[in-house]
Amino acid sequence: LPRTILHVDMDAFYAAIEARDHPELRGQPLVVGSDPKGGKGRGIVATASYEARRFGIHSAQPISTAYRLCPHALFVRPDMKRYAEVSASVIRILHGFTDLVEQVSIDEAFLDVGGSRRLFGDGAAVARSIKARIRGELELTASVGVAANKFVAKVASDLEKPDGLVIVPPGEERAFLAPLPIRRLWGVGARTEEALARAGIRRIGQLAEVPAADLERWLGATGEHLGSLARGLDDRPVVVEGSNRSIGHETTFDPDTADRGQIEATLLALVEKLTRRLRQHGVAARTIAVKFRRADFSTCTRRITLPEPADTSEQVAPVALRLFGALFGEGTLVRLVGVYGTNLVPPGARPQLELFAPQAARPRRELAAAVDAITRRFGEQAITRARLVGKRRG
DNA sequence: TCTGGGGTCCTAGGACCC
């Protein structure tokens, strides 16, 4: 029995929200991303309006390139809090049609509407209703793909952007995909595209002809998976609850720095952010990782698994500093540092030490809770560590 | 063109245990 899967993808999401909320930005080339600083800025384009795309500007492009392509474009900084609110409104609308909603990013979701037919009609009808509600209630447009599985629905939603609606009837998946470039396959990035092109494979239909065993020998487990997708087969279910596997924060210095004090202060500020989020999610990290990128973009990581899961900066900070110390040599020009918690332990399943030394853990927990409360009430700038005073980057 | 910040998943090698 074929499923009915929808992929809903908001069009130029951040730029569309900015244009909606600031009429003076409408109809103009608009770039949401880092500060271009007159062409010298460091960073990338998050989203470009369709007017800006006509100049060759696109997501993930260096902001300096975007500036060169269209210096008179309007460049605005992202307001992630606002976008997250709008995203929540979109998800609320989707939940009006089914509980089976899987949010995959801030501007994208899958729905399984197989069970909603009697109430809301077939996939095409649900798609039209969703688009109408998003337009009517949020003054935004979405592109929707309808198909028997997630991958085909995802490709379909992208095909007639913006404001698109593409329906792939069951049984036509393979023919629908065949003429498209392999880059459209989920999991084929620049590297795999190049490797496949060397073998003369450029279209999904060509990949679909390669025997599965050959693909597996060639590309491992991923190869077999790619073969299935190329044939239009994808049995992954729509998954409602996706708890995080990792939480992390990183920041790029502008300009690069070799100042150990500045780097360590930045790292500690990132640790504060990380541990606050861990506590908000009610999880603790068994593994802490530090990421380190030099001026030449070479990147390395160090991680360590702790005897006890950690969710406070008292626990994480010394570990992060030690891992950083293993990577940093005096005089090294540093571009980026980051800190991550992985191996997250879910709430209620938190071993262990506190069974043996509850009195030792208590003050730490109470301090963290107090800091959280102050931050909630007065904002992130209200309280900080003595070590960070005067060192926090703007 | 000179590359953000948030993530996911896979691989390969080594330690360690049975």
Place this chain on the structure above:
DNA sequence: TCTGGGGTCCTAGGACCC
């Protein structure tokens, strides 16, 4: 004395996605 094979956990790196 030198040795097999399987399983699990850990670390580092890399490809990929939005």
